[in-house]
Amino acid sequence: MPIIASGLNERLSVTAESLGGPGPMAFDTGQLSNSLDYCKNQIRDYIRLRLGDGLVDVELDQEHYDLVIRQALIKYRQKSSNSAEESYAFLDLLPEVQEYILPKEIVHVRQIFRRGIGSVTGTTASQFEPFASGFLNTYMLVAGRVGGLANYELFTQYQELAMRMFGGHINFTWNPATRKLTLVRKIPASGRNPIRANSITATGLSVGSVITITTNQTQMNITAGAALTIKNCAVVGYNGQYQVQSVDVTTNRIFITATQSLAAVSVTGFDVNRCEIFSPVTDSPAETVMLHIYNHKPDVMILNDPYIFPWVQEYAYSMAKAILGEARSKFGQLAGPSGGTQMNGTALIAEAKEQMEKLEDELKRYVDGAVPLSFVIG
Numbered sequence: 001m002p003i004i005a006s007g008l009n010e011r012l013s014v015t016a017e018s019l020g021g022p023g024p025m026a027f028d029t030g031q032l033s034n035s036l037d038y039c040k041n042q043i044r045d046y047i048r049l050r051l052g053d054g055l056v057d058v059e060l061d062q063e064h065y066d067l068v069i070r071q072a073l074i075k076y077r078q079k080s081s082n083s084a085e086e087s088y089a090f091l092d093l094l095p096e097v098q099e100y101i102l103p104k105e106i107v108h109v110r111q112i113f114r115r116g117i118g119s120v121t122g123t124t125a126s127q128f129e130p131f132a133s134g135f136l137n138t139y140m141l142v143a144g145r146v147g148g149l150a151n152y153e154l155f156t157q158y159q160e161l162a163m164r165m166f167g168g169h170i171n172f173t174w175n176p177a178t179r180k181l182t183l184v185r186k187i188p189a190s191g192r193n194p195i196r197a198n199s200i201t202a203t204g205l206s207v208g209s210v211i212t213i214t215t216n217q218t219q220m221n222i223t224a225g226a227a228l229t230i231k232n233c234a235v236v237g238y239n240g241q242y243q244v245q246s247v248d249v250t251t252n253r254i255f256i257t258a259t260q261s262l263a264a265v266s267v268t269g270f271d272v273n274r275c276e277i278f279s280p281v282t283d284s285p286a287e288t289v290m291l292h293i294y295n296h297k298p299d300v301m302i303l304n305d306p307y308i309f310p311w312v313q314e315y316a317y318s319m320a321k322a323i324l325g326e327a328r329s330k331f332g333q334l335a336g337p338s339g340g341t342q343m344n345g346t347a348l349i350a351e352a353k354e355q356m357e358k359l360e361d362e363l364k365r366y367v368d369g370a371v372p373l374s375f376v377i378g
């Protein structure tokens with residue numbers, strides 16, 4: 001049995017729901033030599049000792065050390081392309097659903113790949129394609145025969161043209177702030193078996209009221225605790241995601257609890273027929289696609305990188321020096337014997353500013369192991 005990592009479902013697809021709430025990207029930390037806490041403690045000790053703690057009094061608290069480490073990682077993610085990695089993830093598309101919220105670790109969606117060349121993805125007789133069959137016969141089924149490279153080139157060009165003409169490429173928009181992926185088309189249902197309701201009633205209008213869904217379907221396969229979604233209901237308050245409280249199989253009734261105020265105690269007439277009611281146990285994905293994405297490297301991976309860790313460490317140290325300088329610059333001198341003690345706040349601020357500018361400039365020379373830019377034409 002394969003081990004299913006956290007964030008992946010049983011189909012090995014990334015967990016993402018249609019505007020319902022994302023799940024985490026899967027990441028295996030077992031192969032890293034140092035834990036995140038160990039790396040952060042190393043940076044804290046480095047900052048503390050570089051500032052002379054133990055020899056002189058360093059006025060920084062634990063919160064200041066945590067702040068500079070966090071801000072150093074934020075600055076690195078902003079300035080370096082090496083903070084993200086190119087990867088692929090599978091996404092299950094739901095029938096008639098266009099908008100999906102992806103995990104927060106995903107920075108950019110570059111392309112969406114489908115399994116077929118477009119609308120034709122099956123193997124039925126009505127979807128027979130002679131060119132593909134000829135290619136299969138020449139290259140795979142006939143032992144000892146090899147077709148020419150020209151035939152292979154023609155076949156691949158044919159596939160590319162067919163994808164452009166018949167929907168093999170899915171146009172989309174990606175919002176990096178909201179992490180919303182919007183497909184510019186609706187994928188039709190494939191194997192979907194929604195729940196057909198005869199009536200939808202509620203015991204009241206307030207949150208917590210019991211909603212009863214009555215259907216004439218005898219094979220719903222829904223049990224208590226299953227997820228359930230109501231869409232396209234004209235009565236305000238019924239649309240949303242629920243958890244089934246109980247099921248009465250003798251009367252074919254499903255009971256859920258209202259999560260928001262309802263506009264009416266019942267849904268009647270054509271409004272009932274318009275409601276889309278389905279559950280993961282009654283609804284299968286319309287299609288599974290592969291996303292070509294860029295996602296953030298986890299903090300623990302960045303701090304385990306031998307080229308990145310020194311940069312983050314130095315930048316955090318520079319920011320800690322700036323904070324200490326700001327505090328000490330409030331007092332030019334402390335009273336004491338022999339004229340008192342001269343504070344070095346202004347000098348610390350100047351040194352920190354110079355060091356941070358130097359470190360940011362080093363990223364332009366790819367000292368962190370990032371891949372330099374290639375030739376840009378145009």
